[in-house]
Amino acid sequence: MDAHALRRQGWSISAIARHPGRDRKTIRAYLNGERVPEHRAQLPDAFVPFMDYCRQRLADDPHLWASALFDEVCELGYRGAYSTFTRALRRHQVRPHCEPCKAATGRDVAVIAHPPGEEIQFDWLELPDPPAAWGVGSHAHLLVGALAHSGRWRAVLAEAEDFPHLVQALDKVVRKLGGTARRWRFDRMATVCHPPSGRVLPAFAAVAKYYGVGVGVGICPPRRGNRKGVMEKANHSVAQRWWRTVPDALSVEQAQSGVDKLAARMDERRRRIDGASATVAELAGAEPLLEVPTRPFPAELEVERTVSPQGLVSFDGNQYSVPPGLPGVQVVVLHRLGEDYLHFLTAGRAVVAKHRRAPGGSGQVVRDAGHVIALERAVLASFSDRAPCKSKVRRPPSQAALAEADRLRGTGTSGSATAERVVIDLSHYAAVADRLRTAPTPEEDHGE
Numbered sequence: 001m002d003a004h005a006l007r008r009q010g011w012s013i014s015a016i017a018r019h020p021g022r023d024r025k026t027i028r029a030y031l032n033g034e035r036v037p038e039h040r041a042q043l044p045d046a047f048v049p050f051m052d053y054c055r056q057r058l059a060d061d062p063h064l065w066a067s068a069l070f071d072e073v074c075e076l077g078y079r080g081a082y083s084t085f086t087r088a089l090r091r092h093q094v095r096p097h098c099e100p101c102k103a104a105t106g107r108d109v110a111v112i113a114h115p116p117g118e119e120i121q122f123d124w125l126e127l128p129d130p131p132a133a134w135g136v137g138s139h140a141h142l143l144v145g146a147l148a149h150s151g152r153w154r155a156v157l158a159e160a161e162d163f164p165h166l167v168q169a170l171d172k173v174v175r176k177l178g179g180t181a182r183r184w185r186f187d188r189m190a191t192v193c194h195p196p197s198g199r200v201l202p203a204f205a206a207v208a209k210y211y212g213v214g215v216g217v218g219i220c221p222p223r224r225g226n227r228k229g230v231m232e233k234a235n236h237s238v239a240q241r242w243w244r245t246v247p248d249a250l251s252v253e254q255a256q257s258g259v260d261k262l263a264a265r266m267d268e269r270r271r272r273i274d275g276a277s278a279t280v281a282e283l284a285g286a287e288p289l290l291e292v293p294t295r296p297f298p299a300e301l302e303v304e305r306t307v308s309p310q311g312l313v314s315f316d317g318n319q320y321s322v323p324p325g326l327p328g329v330q331v332v333v334l335h336r337l338g339e340d341y342l343h344f345l346t347a348g349r350a351v352v353a354k355h356r357r358a359p360g361g362s363g364q365v366v367r368d369a370g371h372v373i374a375l376e377r378a379v380l381a382s383f384s385d386r387a388p389c390k391s392k393v394r395r396p397p398s399q400a401a402l403a404e405a406d407r408l409r410g411t412g413t414s415g416s417a418t419a420e421r422v423v424i425d426l427s428h429y430a431a432v433a434d435r436l437r438t439a440p441t442p443e444e445d446h447g448e
Helices: 002-008 013-018 024-031 048-060 066-075 082-091 163-177 202-210 225-241 252-266 280-285 369-381 399-409 413-422 426-435 442-447
Strands: 119-128 139-147 153-158 183-186 216-219 270-273 276-279 300-306 312-315 318-321 330-336 341-345 351-356
Touching (some): 002 024, 013 024, 119 225, 139 225, 153 225, 163 202, 202 216, 318 351, 318 369
Parallel strands (some): 119 183
Antiparallel strands (some): 139 153, 270 276, 330 341
């Protein structure tokens, strides 16, 4: 209004611009009607090109995390910040409403203080509908371990949840965390404790002692998920940000690499401890963790495998040879954790092969020279140098075949014997025929 009034009084644009302290181009735009008061120029929305993709992804999966969707659109070329992205999701109402998942009423919670290096929380996360190529059944098994103080977590995929697989996965988790805390906390796993009483099993107590867990193993009360809040949040992140987006063609090794990348990225989260702001990685780096033994606890891991037609057995992302003659046979792979060798046993517990274990997931094919030679000999022995049989030849049924056919018809040996008993001499028929050629005399009729 002042600019228009001053302009009507004959002021120049430069003089009007100096009066309110504005740029001359701004004054000229208002005087020419190119700008309207209280309406700022709208910049192009960087979210609009990705709106259809986001709408489709959320229509397919209404509960997909915004952070997981943000990772996807960043790979597609989105350059905005995360806060701008979530604000656009709300402004454009991209996420569909889900009435059953409406937020519930709040409840009282308490924050449990965990000193640095005091506790690691472990839990099995059962992930439904894994890729069929994994061969693990209806659920994949992921052992997640989280430092209670800093919130850093790591996870390892396992084939099963029995005691040997638990020890193997636990060893890998603590090594990925950089050490172990003075206390381990579990829920009521049957491989860790007696579920009704919560008493730790002697076998697992030996595992804890081996890793130097002096304080012991803590067991959560039943139906108290909040007691492991750090772990539950880690499980939620794994399920929503990683498992929901795992494609069917992904191998176990590639899936493990994906969850490792997510865990490393989650270390960038900000935390405020005693008024000081720090990342999860910085807090975890300052935790006084105990060193892990050089070798894992020597538990014996046994898994069943089927021998391929090439005489190979798959184990831990590699293939190992066995003697020929076993294609399709179930063998047991025996591995004592910490040892460098694998033993391959039959159902009768006979050792048929022994190999040095290759690094897990390296895709190596380990063959024994004796197995290779024996397999080549068996294959070559099955070949024949005879000419192929001719197909355009005449071969009627043989005498043996005809005899067998007569037997089936009932005209064989038993039938011939019956015919010999009932057939009479044909000369009797000839004599009767000669007499009947002439009519008999009255004397002959009377005599007869």
